[in-house]
Each structure stands twice: as structure tokens, then as C-alpha cells.
Amino acid sequence: MDQITIKEVAKLCGVGVSTVSRAINNHPDINDATKRMVMETIRKYNYVPNNSARNLKRADSNTIAVLIKGITNPFFADMIQVFEREITRQKYSFVLQHVEEFEDEVDTALLLEKEKRLKGIVFLGGISNRTEEKLSFLTVPYVISTVESGVGEETATVAVDNEKESQKMVEYLISCGHEKIAFLAAQKNDASIGMLRHRGYRMALKKGGLEYDEGLVMWTKEGCPTYSLENGYALARELLESGKEFTCIYALSDIMAIGACKALFDAGKRVPEDYSVAGFDGLELAGYYEPSITTICQPRREMAEATIRLLFDLIEQKPVNTRQIFEARLQQGNSTRPLSAAAR
DSSP states (O other), X not given: OOOOOHHHHHHXXXXXXXXXXXXXXXXXXXXXXXXXXXXXXXXXXXXXXXHHHHHHXXXXXXXXXXXXXXXXXXXXXXXXXXXXXXHHHTTOEEEEEEXXXXXXHHHHHHHHHHHHTOSEEEEEXXXXXXXXXXHTTOOSOEEEESSOOSSOTTSOEEEEOHHHHXXXXXXXXXXXXXXXXXXXXXXXXXXXXXXXXXXXXXXXXXXXXXXXXXXXXXXXXXXXXXXXXXXXXXXXXXXXXXXXXXXXXXXXXXXHHHHHHHHHHHTTOOTTTTOEEEOSBOOHHHHHSSSOOBEEEOOHHHHHHHHHHHHHHHHTTOXXXXXXXXXXXXXXXXTOOOOOGGGO
């Protein structure tokens, strides 16, 4: 079958060539539904942009791409700095590609590999556990960073055990006497970090002899950035308005936990006197916030350094330990407190 052209992609989608171009280049001036339709058509027909074809005639470039899912999450800021520093030090070019929450990062990587003639890829911030077959189409080394891949032991992975560490946090909250623990979650269809931390939440409840109550789980709504102050605020407000009894909020991330605190304050509540709040990630901001947030601290700089070191070892075909799981640390802040027996 001949290579499909951009004009044919536009015709199949019922849009103009300029709209297809904006979708490919992740331009903000295009609505999500149209962009999704264009990208699905591109993937279906394996369209390669013209500049990719030109690049094929050139020598391979020394370019590393970092695909980030959850760009609103400040957790990644330090990691990106490490990546840029180390990639530049190795005299490689650095490309940062934002992937929307509804997009498949592997499809984006396949397009980038052809378009930029990449030498390596870092998947940062999540990857679906249903992408093993598509990953096999990548012809350059890649590392999945900050989340366990779920696609085989041989896949290069640098992360904490999100399920285990989430379970650790909830077990701590239970040890403080909390039995009605609400969880501010990702979207229901999340197949990455959100799924793993939710699973850890459920495991801890079961281990502690507590019933899982779906009414205490606030799911992120479609279209709202998961790892954001806005989302933490909206979900905590929804929880308060639901009338469900709870003594503690455990948020998927620190930034969501801070948003949740604001919702509680606006409702005339106190933290931790009325409700305890806990997060996950170990952001520097969480320690400076008032009250300081009880959280799971991930060694993000160490993870970033391990990620880029592993990628360059793969590029140079050195022997490597492909699965590197780091320990996280529970840091007690002032946002949680033990409950008296009467308050349970």
C-alpha cells in the first residue's frame, strides 16, 4: 500500500490540511475531539509527515525525546531539569513532548521516532499496561520512568512501587484511627499511576479489615487535568457536598491534597482538627504549605538520574539492570492527626 498523504488524511477526517498539521504539532488552536479524530486516523493509516520522509535521507540525529503525561504536576519539574542537563552533557539534543491524558503515549512515540530520527525515548508520568504489542514497534531504546510498566520484566523501568507505597500511606492513616478514608482518584479508566495507587488504597483497607466504600472515592472528571490544584479542590468540594461521612482525605498527589485543603478551608473546616489530609509525591511545596502535608516522598532526582543513565547504557548496548525500583519514604506533616476513640 502506498504511503498516505496529508491531503488524504484531511479528506478522511473531513477537515482541512491546516487542521491536520495543527493536530500533528499539538497546536492549542484545535478542539480535543477533532485532534483525537485526526490522530486516530494517522495511527490507523500509519501516516508519516513529509518532514519525516526528508529526515530519512539525513544521518541519524542525536536526539532524546521525553514524553511527559501529566505536565501540570510539579513533581516532574526537577526530573526534567536532570534530563535536560544530562542529555546536553552527553552532547545530545533534548525534545520534550507533552502527551494529553486521553492520548496514547506509545502512538505519539512512534510518530516522533519517525519524524525526529530519535536515538532514545523516556516515557515520563505513566504508560498504559495495555501497550506491550505497540511498544515492540519502537526501534530505539526507551525507559519507562516513575511508574511500573506492567508490560514485562525485560522492559526498562525506573519507579517506586506505587501500589505498595500507596498501601503504606493508607495503613499509616488507619494506624492513626481513621476508618472512613476518602480517596481523590484519577479518571476511572486510568491504567497507570492512578490505577496503582487506587489499588494500594483498596489493599490497605482490606488488610485493615475495613470495607471499601465506592462513595468515598472521588473520580477525576474527563477534561480536568488530574494532577492539579483545581482538581483537588473540585473533588474535595464534591465529597463535602455528597454528605458522606469521612475523617480523612487521601489524595492521589500532593498538589491535589493542597487543593483539597483549600476546599475544606472555604467550607469553614480545619485541617487537621476537623479532617486529616494526606498526599503522595513529596513535593518541596508540601513541606512549606501550612499545614505541612503528610506525604510519600519519592526520590525524584535519583530516579531521574537512574533513568537517563539507564537509557544511555541501552543506547551504548551495555549490560543493564532493566528494572530499578526505588524505596519511597513516608513523611509525617501537620495535615494529619491521630483520632481519639470517640471521634472514630
